[in-house]
Amino acid sequence: MGRRERRGSQTRERLFRSAMNLFRERGFHNTTVEDITNAADVGKGTFFNYFPSKEHILGVLGEVQGAKYDQAATLARAQQTRDALHWLYHALPSETGSSPKMVRSLFTVFLTSEAVRDFLTLGLATGRGKLQEMFQQGQNRGEIPGHTKAEDLALRFQQSLFGSMFLWTLQKPAPPLDAWLDEGFDFFWSGVTAAANRSKP
Amino acid sequence: MGRRERRGSQTRERLFRSAMNLFRERGFHNTTVEDITNAADVGKGTFFNYFPSKEHILGVLGEVQGAKYDQAATLARAQQTRDALHWLYHALPSETGSSPKMVRSLFTVFLTSEAVRDFLTLGLATGRGKLQEMFQQGQNRGEIPGHTKAEDLALRFQQSLFGSMFLWTLQKPAPPLDAWLDEGFDFFWSGVTAAANRSKP
Numbered sequence: 001m002g003r004r005e006r007r008g009s010q011t012r013e014r015l016f017r018s019a020m021n022l023f024r025e026r027g028f029h030n031t032t033v034e035d036i037t038n039a040a041d042v043g044k045g046t047f048f049n050y051f052p053s054k055e056h057i058l059g060v061l062g063e064v065q066g067a068k069y070d071q072a073a074t075l076a077r078a079q080q081t082r083d084a085l086h087w088l089y090h091a092l093p094s095e096t097g098s099s100p101k102m103v104r105s106l107f108t109v110f111l112t113s114e115a116v117r118d119f120l121t122l123g124l125a126t127g128r129g130k131l132q133e134m135f136q137q138g139q140n141r142g143e144i145p146g147h148t149k150a151e152d153l154a155l156r157f158q159q160s161l162f163g164s165m166f167l168w169t170l171q172k173p174a175p176p177l178d179a180w181l182d183e184g185f186d187f188f189w190s191g192v193t194a195a196a197n198r199s200k201p
Numbered sequence: 202m203g204r205r206e207r208r209g210s211q212t213r214e215r216l217f218r219s220a221m222n223l224f225r226e227r228g229f230h231n232t233t234v235e236d237i238t239n240a241a242d243v244g245k246g247t248f249f250n251y252f253p254s255k256e257h258i259l260g261v262l263g264e265v266q267g268a269k270y271d272q273a274a275t276l277a278r279a280q281q282t283r284d285a286l287h288w289l290y291h292a293l294p295s296e297t298g299s300s301p302k303m304v305r306s307l308f309t310v311f312l313t314s315e316a317v318r319d320f321l322t323l324g325l326a327t328g329r330g331k332l333q334e335m336f337q338q339g340q341n342r343g344e345i346p347g348h349t350k351a352e353d354l355a356l357r358f359q360q361s362l363f364g365s366m367f368l369w370t371l372q373k374p375a376p377p378l379d380a381w382l383d384e385g386f387d388f389f390w391s392g393v394t395a396a397a398n399r400s401k402p
Contacts, residue, residue: 104312111305111312111370121371148388155368156388163364167356169312170322187349187357191392 012050014040016060024098027105028054055116058109061095062123068092069130081138082189085131085157089185090178093165097177100169107166128154135192144192153192160188213251213261215241220258225299228306229255256317259310262296263324269293270331282339283390286332286358290386291379294366298378301370308367329355336393345393354393361389 018039022031033054037044051057068091076084096106110120131154138144144153164184168174219240223232234255238245252258269292277285297307311321332355339345345354365385369375 107367108309108312111309117371118373121373124368124371148391152384152388159361159364159368159385159388161364162367163360163362166308166363166367167325167360170318170325172319172322183353184357184360187353187360187392190349190395191388194391194395 008050011040011042011046012060015042015047015050016057019054019057020061020095020098023105024102027101028109029105055109055113058106058116059119062119064095065092065123066126069127073130073134076134076137081134081141081143084134085189086185089157089161089188090181092161093177093181097165097168100174103165103169107169124158128158131157145195148192156191157188160184209251212241212243212247216243216248216251217258217261220255221262221296221299224306225303228302229310230306256310256314259307259317260320263320265296266293266324267327270328274331274335277335277338282335282342282344285335286390287386290358290362290389291382293362294378294382298366298369301375304366304370308370325359329359332358346396349393357392358389361385 015036019031019036022035022039026035031054033047034044036054036057037047051059068088072084072088072091075087093103097103109116111117128151132150135144135150135153139146139150161184164181168177168180216237220232220237223236223240227236232255234248235245237255237258238248252260269289273285273289273292276288294304298304310317312318329352333351336345336351336354340347340351362385365382369378369381
């Protein structure tokens with residue numbers, strides 16, 4: 001990368017970080033593009049050199065989340081599947097879960113904007129592909145019983161994490177997120193490693 | 202109940218059902234009080250004899266959901282804990298999950314209105330109290346291993362169901378809800394009945 005590209009990439013990153021800070025403090029809908037450019041200390045027009053709209057900031061978030069799935073897959077090759085997935089369960093909400101308001105605000109955008117939702121749906125499917133590989137590898141290595149398809153376990157991982165975050169935003173006061181996620185993951189993992197699916201009557 | 206009270210109760214019920222139908226078709230935010238009174242075939246002013254605001258319709262939903270928790274507790278006294286909870290897992294979203302749009306719309310109201318959210322938080326805590334009794338009873342009867350506190354299992358039930366519904370609204374096209382919930386419940390139950398919590402490293 002030349003100096004010019006590097007500077008462009010830094011500006012894009014700064015706009016993203018400033019936007020995420022504002023979303024955390026005020027929520028997505030109460031943050032304007034001008035708020036973001038003021039916080040990032042660039043001219044308002046600069047924003048549109050990098051992002052067609054405020055919603056597109058969430059596209060960067062999608063890249064950031066995608067990179068975490070990749071990182072977990074790398075971890076899972078060298079470590080226990082459980083440890084890599086435990087890391088990912090905490091890493092995925094590390095920006096988005098920085099405050100209950102932030103979580104609520106992002107969930108609201110997902111629920112109300114079809115364009116953003118389509119993007120999320122796609123990102124989650126890609127993420128599930130990575131998870132499936134990790135679960136499959138764990139089953140091949142004998143760490144995880146094989147009675148549940150790796151594909152289904154991938155879906156349960158996302159279900160558990162979304163449920164965990166949604167319920168977290170409804171607690172008053174919000175409990176410390178790390179301990180909350182640990183408990184959610186522990187229960188998830190006891191389902192993954194259950195000796196057999198005993199749920200069928 | 203006299204005739205007058207009976208009629209009042211019927212009108213309140215009709216307003217509630219009409220509102221829920223409209224929320225399902227258009228979403229909560231796109232439904233006006235006048236839409237509801239037109240659909241229920243009563244004068245607009247009548248609405249405010251029963252509900253101070255559109256948000257208060259969701260208070261009735263809270264009563265409806267609370268009654269389902271009670272019904273599940275009754276079932277659990279005569280049947281296996283699993284069967285009563287399986288019934289509840291399907292019964293709770295039977296109105297609210299009638300369409301992906303309905304789910305998204307209600308989630309959005311929970312996330313954006315603090316008054317509604319406070320109400321939901323309270324309702325969920327009451328529901329968890331009922332769940333805790335059911336899990337405790339299941340542990341006492343030897344149907345469920347005792348290594349996880351009944352109180353924690355109650356929270357996991359709600360986490361699993363919220364996660365299930367949230368992820369359902371992100372699938373394109375939305376899969377049939379009954380089968381989707383069955384799979385979510387099966388995984389939940391395999392965690393509940395896991396021989397021991399094997400998740401700790």
